[in-house]
Amino acid sequence: SQQGEEDPQALSIQEGENATMNCSYKTSINNLQWYRQNSGRGLVHLILIRSNEREKHSGRLRVTLDTSKKSSSLLITASRAADTASYFCATAGGSNYKLTFGKGTLLTVNP
């Protein structure tokens, strides 16, 4: 069964706006990761946040983690058309080599 569940399933915004995607999970984790998938391609790692971290930044990406609520959010600031993709959260529990993925959020950034 899926561990992470992204929300919303789809998001459409204009270029320059911020995009926020949320992820909820069910069991305790060691870390939570976000991946991007362009249409017809493999997944690409974006950012990892450990269970003892609350916020992390990488370029235009900002990830937060609330372990008490078992939720995470991914914020993409000043979005670009090239950010159009599906975004997945993935959680790693005791066995880090077994990542469990959510169903993804399809982000469309309109020029």
Next chain:
Amino acid sequence: NAGVTQTPKFQVLKTGQSMTLQCAQDMNHEYMSWYRQDPGMGLRLIHYSVGAGITDQGEVPNGYNVSRSTTEDFPLRLLSAAPSQTSVYFCASRPSSGNTIYFGEGSWLTVV
């Protein structure tokens, strides 16, 4: 930099046929895994390996077989293809010392 290489990219099978999806990585990663991606289902783990000679089942292993004779290669075998195995298959690898997973570009399989 090759990374994780999957072949074939596209394949059409008839029900009952068998085939092998190939996966190779040139990063000397210990951990390798196979996922399938279906619309609305995200990625689901089929099988994984923590090193040569060691494999284990993931979430949806039925109908699939794997082996890991070398660090580099992790083939996925469909024993008797069924329409329910129509999907996009992704191979991935990770070093034992890191958390980032590296994915191949995917193999699109259609079973008719």
